[in-house]
Amino acid sequence: MRFLFSIVFVLSLILSNSAYADRFADVQIESTELSPNLYMLTGAGGNMAALTGDDGIVLIDGQFAEMAGKIEAKLTELAAGQALQVLVNTHFHGDHVGGNAMLAADNRIIAHDNVRKRLQADSNFPAEGLPNLTFTDELTLHMNGHHILLTAMQPSHTDGDSIVWFKDSNVVHMGDLMFEGRFPFVDTNSGGNLHAYMEVTRHVIATIDADTQVIPGHGQLTNRAGLERELAMMEATLALVKQHKANGLSEQAIIERGLGDEWLDWHWNFITEERWIRTLYQALADE
Template sequence: MTGRDFRIGASAIVTAFALTALLPSAAQAQRDFSKVEITTISLGDGIFMLQGAGGNIGLSVGEDGPFVIDDQFAPLSDKIMAAIKVQSDQPVAFVLNTHYHGDHTGGNEAFGKAGAHIVAHDNVRQRLLERDKEADAVSPDALPVITFSDSLTFHWNEQEIYVWHPNPAHTDGDAIIFMNDANVVHMGDVFFNGGYPYIDIGAGGSLNGYIETHEKVLGMIDSDTKIIPGHGPLAKKADLERTVSMLKDVRQRIQSLIDAGLEEDAIVADDPLSDLNGEWGGGFINGERMVRTVYRSLSGD
């Protein structure tokens, strides 16, 4: 296999994974989730991070009942519910979606049917409706029944849970969740810890908005804050600082090539991120895809 063949293959794999995350539950069921295990990490104060396949899940438990942030893929719902029951025998009260992608909302229908109230930004409900109508798979149980435009606050399980909608970053429906009493923040896919991020330009995402959101969150947390990223291991402030520094560097490099008159394929051929790819390009988004995403975001193409 040549180097070019490998790059094409890697790009196709990433694209396929991204498309799976966007598909409704019926299409996701074609994947084999039988060997996926849900792991639970305690963050203290009744807060947990759950990992399986798809986006990281946040969980608050207490006297009021489980409060869940994101719910991964539909076929994992039973496993996720079982993991939650280990921490609380009460029914899930709320499921808050950080955005609309299927690896964060696939379990909505199962949780909704079980009595949970689905909460999300206004744009998430609209995008779920549009996506699922195209697949003839609309289920009222999977749709948010509570939506917000800018922010809202839950006073739940002796926690103040503040939900804030940033300017378009990963998508146009992102939610950042601060569990203030526990000093925990869930950033959804506005933070990929340890790799290049996936910025969904087709869903209103923006590199500049992504960086702007990172900087705003950094101004709201301290060195003791525990950060649940959309993907990757549990993080702290220093991890977010490293990521935003990398993104600013990437933006500067590609903007300078745009300013020099180079178009997308020429910039890809120039390989401006070659020295960063070893550290940042081994995950969901490889170096070439990152270059193309940043070019399209900065150029408006």
């Protein structure tokens, strides 16, 4: 019995100290007020936005289930006495929808049709966290004196991407159609397409003005200039890989050569330079 107890004790120590548990332990939810009652929230996973007011809180994306308690605490700190009414998912990736069931099982969860389809196909995803109001093209929420426009984009990052426009505050939440200052993830296994991703970036640049505050899916709060930098990087690196390919270099040879010093800062642990080159090379094959 004592031996068994020791095994359980050691096992529980191992589990509680696992990298997975540690990953969220020290992460805090930070808020930045972008305009009255509208906040950008950061923590672990995709950036969030929250609009508070008498109609209740609208939250854009919900990070991971492990972060739900901290997200709720932050919302209470920002708007004591107000309850979450609506959770919007910009797309289906786990670092944006993981908190759905914990945060909003009794509320409206809104997303593009394909977000629900993909999450429903995932047997590990809790049914109470599925989007219960879905749309194909666009949807406007009229809450807290704001018009919040959800616009579906052509398949770009995934096949269920939406951009969220807070028109009254001149703020846009890009979901993962913007990775600020780093190579973007184009999830081609889930309908993503680099050319469409670049097209959406051009569309948003043409739609907003120099004062628009842009919440990226990942990275720092940015603006039109930030989107232009991201687009310039995508165009330049795509042209470079295209030229190498035209000169007969294989994908592997281009990876060995690299993209040059100019783009080193865009490399990060998830989308490394190698992975970005593979994304570019695959996009050229699609042309």
